[in-house]
Amino acid sequence: MSAHNDSNPPEPVDLSNPKLSRFEVYTEGLRRDDIEIIHYEPRFAKPGTKAEKRMERIVGGLFLFSGLFATAFVVAYIWWPWEYEGAATWRDLQTWYTPVLGTTLGLSLLFFAVGVLTWAKKLLPVEELVQDRHDGGSSSDDRKIAEATVDNMVEDLGLKRRPFLVKAALLGAAPLGLAAIAPLGALIKDPGDMLTVTGWNAERHNNGEPIRFMMRDGAMVRPDMVSVGGQITVYPAIDHGATNEHPTSPVLLIHLRDTDAETLRKNLYPMYQDVEALWGNFVAYSKICTHVGCPTSLYEQQSQRLLCPCHQSQFNVVDNAAPVFGPATRHLPMLPFTVDEEGFFIAKSDFLVPPGPAFWNRPSLPEEDEK
């Protein structure tokens, strides 16, 4: 039966015997739970010794310290100046509000914890017990009875004799299950052209009028606002053009040096040559990374690279912003643009290819396969 019982198992005791001590009744309980005591002795052989008293004092002290710090926490929580009043130095009390809360609450909990643990480790009896596991399924009787019960249930229901009912129930339950999850369909929305059309689409957002370049603060952008070698982020000058409502619209406008612009003009893809995407030495790239859509906001003038800080895709500014390193596979789309009669930058059209991360049915132009 049990593996550890080499010696004789303890005999059951007669619980009605009035002479039984408390410990004998208790060990009878252990016996009934298949537990045997291997080792069980008080931590201190003689109760009330100096060492025991000392340990008691330590544990008691820990609890009292815990209460002290808990009180300090509550007091600090209520009366310590906490309101944020602008930049503060370490001399201002409110700087210390959160650290004081953490220290007092933390110490209070730690003192109580150490108190409880010390009680358990230094004052409770030393004990080692062994209990039977009774692992590995029920007895064969129980299994047999359970099997018969289930068979009987199946018989009562007549599952075998009434196959039509079973099939009908399944056929009825399947649509019922669908009905349960169908309301989730309220979430489904046709993505439409959300991934392909941006805020630069004049028909959609500006009644067909060309859309100007706008800075974050709403100022329109003129060529003299970007120095040679400089770059700014521009947005379509439409309603909420610079907000998250038009997440694929932000564009990086770069004023290239003469030599760099020359290199770029030489490298320009045919589709951008056809629409004359550049204006002078200016080029406008979508700021949204073609990998997973972070803004490629780090511009390194020396190497003419744009870097996306999320996954380190790098794009060559003087070669159509084609990817040169990292996980991105496509160039940053160029926004074809020019300058209107009032001297402001305007977009000639929307991006020729969709900006941002790729998706399975993303329309690709043959020219785009630059390799």
Next chain:
Amino acid sequence: MKRRKGTSDSLLTKAGGELDDRFKLAGPARVLFNKVFPDHWSFLLGEIALFSFILLLLSGTFLALFFEPSMAHVTYEGAYVPLQGIEMTKAYESALDLSFEVRGGLFMRQMHHWATLLFMASILVHMLRIFFTGAFRAPRETNWMIGILLFWLGFFEGFFGYSLPDDGLSGTGLRIMEGMTVSIPFIGPWASAALFGGQFPGTSVISMLYIIHVFVFPLLILALITVHIGLVFAQKHTQWPGPGRTEHNVVGFRMFPNYVMKQVGFMLFIWGVIGAMAGLFQINPIWLFGPYEVSVVSSASQPDFYVMYLDGLIRLFPAWELRIPPYFTLPPVFWPGIVGMGLSVMLPLLYPALERRFTKDRGHHNLLQRPRDNAGRTSLGVMVVVFWIIGVISGGNDVFAEKFDISLNAMTWAGRIGLVVLPIIAYYVTYRICLGLQQHDREVLAHGLETGILMRDPNGRFYEVHQPLAEPDEHGHTELEYNGWVVPKKMNRIGALPPADKGFFKSIEEPSEDGRAERRDEIESGKH
């Protein structure tokens, strides 16, 4: 004094009687009180997760009283001067208010975040313990699978949680999730539109994540934790092999009072540590990041550590895009992001079944294995750990590149090569180490302990004196069987040396008078 004690005793008896009359508790309560638990420090790792989770429920409830999951636009006019007058969402504004204008709000926010990190970290370490000791084997496969599901629920629960404040960093995280979602073939754009209510970022995702974060997932996690612990209770804990311990018994101490007291103490200890961290160490200072704008991000944008390995894999994956013109594209992020995550869920989930299949081991196991005794599994585990660590490091490769002045591209390439090569090397090295440790155990059992005492025989040959662990035969060999537990490797393990004095500030055990201290010196200097 005695009298009072008597009355309190009978009060307890009376209360117990009233309870038993109604709920019939005496039998089950006795079984519960007396249940025997085995003792080993590593059995408590999972408990850290449980205690952090309780704290997460408490601190999260506090935060939910003040946080408004709305993406409505407002102009910030709160206490934090640098952001005054800036347009932002209500969610970000209320998260800022929680940090600056709610008494103790910052403390609670930081407690919630630190508790999350501890929750995930302890799940990981607990999982390693279970894996390397073979505790997941039959009959406990179900509980292993529940544990894996708990990790992934925690993973998304945490990700959704730090996405809620709608600050610059969390918006970037959502953006990456969107990029991953649209990469799924056929349903990608539709899935993304459903998630964000149209185009990213939309105006609804925060309130959707909120209800998932504060209701759906906590409920699921709570339910699974309940089953997890219930199964540990019902199936009884595994135990290390050792004297008197078999597959059919549990050796340890009783649930009450010993185990429960240690649990309560440990729980308070964990809470104390998290509480102190919440007050002393800053975490996720959202006011520095500003509101989320699609065109703004900074370098050193890292997710929380448990998401980092996935981000690292996405960084390392080469620019391989499958294009079938004109109308099919499979973006590179699909492989590490979607397939990688899917495998990270499925492989651990199925591991117990796979191991059963390949080792044809159909038995029940209640005794743990030392990692060295199952070299194949241990090496596989180390391989995965190395793979994971490279992923985590690569998730912060821009920070490493900057701090250590390494080329960013070199970091990426080191990660790519490392991800393929290092796990294989780790497998081989671990396997050899395991075999070496096994062999050394057998050696000690056959020849005895190394005493460190060198002798020279009359022929001039040097040899080391070995202390056999049993009466040796005529060749000096002992026939001792390895029983899956620690083999003593040092002389003081078998009581040859008196233990060194204990005590931190002053010696607790005074040197005894029978000259044992001198004996120790003599043994150490090789006179015996």
